[in-house]
Amino acid sequence: MNKKLTFYLLVLLVFVTSFSSCARQLMDNQLLFGIQAARKDLWDEAIFRWKKVVLSNPDSAAAHNNLAVAYEQKSLWEEAKNEYEIALKLRPGNAHIEANYQNFKKNLEPFNKDKKDEKN
Numbered sequence: 001m002n003k004k005l006t007f008y009l010l011v012l013l014v015f016v017t018s019f020s021s022c023a024r025q026l027m028d029n030q031l032l033f034g035i036q037a038a039r040k041d042l043w044d045e046a047i048f049r050w051k052k053v054v055l056s057n058p059d060s061a062a063a064h065n066n067l068a069v070a071y072e073q074k075s076l077w078e079e080a081k082n083e084y085e086i087a088l089k090l091r092p093g094n095a096h097i098e099a100n101y102q103n104f105k106k107n108l109e110p111f112n113k114d115k116k117d118e119k120n
Contacts, residue, residue, distance in 0.1 A: 034066060038073075046070045061090040065097045072104055080104060 034049035047070045053063035068083035084101040091097055 031060075031062060031066070034070075038066070038070060043070050043073050047074075059090055061087045061094065061097065064090065065100060068104070069100060072107075077108060 030049045030053045034046040034053075037043075037045035037049060047067060050063045050067045050070065053060050054067065057063065064083045064087035068080045068087060071077075071080035071083060081104070084097070084104060087097045088094070088101060
């Protein structure tokens with residue numbers, strides 16, 4: 001009985017390992033699919049793909065960063081800011097994410113200035 005249980009546990013371990021590897025590959029494919037969509041200016045499709053990655057792997061800094069870039073392209077400033085901040089929390093000091101976020105803030109300055117002028 002003990003050998004049988006060990007065998008089943010081994011089979012289960014192999015199955016779980018294989019499944020997690022497949023799941024990881026599927027998420028990598030979603031990331032790449034989103035990049036291809038973004039290169040074609042299909043930002044809604046890119047957002048859809050990257051949201052799928054975030055739903056299954058909320059710790060994917062790449063997916064959050066990519067979502068931020070896509071939201072920025074769609075002029076969804078608050079959503080972009082939130083995604084950049086999440087990406088930076090997940091990967092503090094990541095030069096690529098930091099550069100994207102700094103560019104985002106720099107590009108947003110004129111927009112924020114116009115909003116302040118409207119209030120005065």
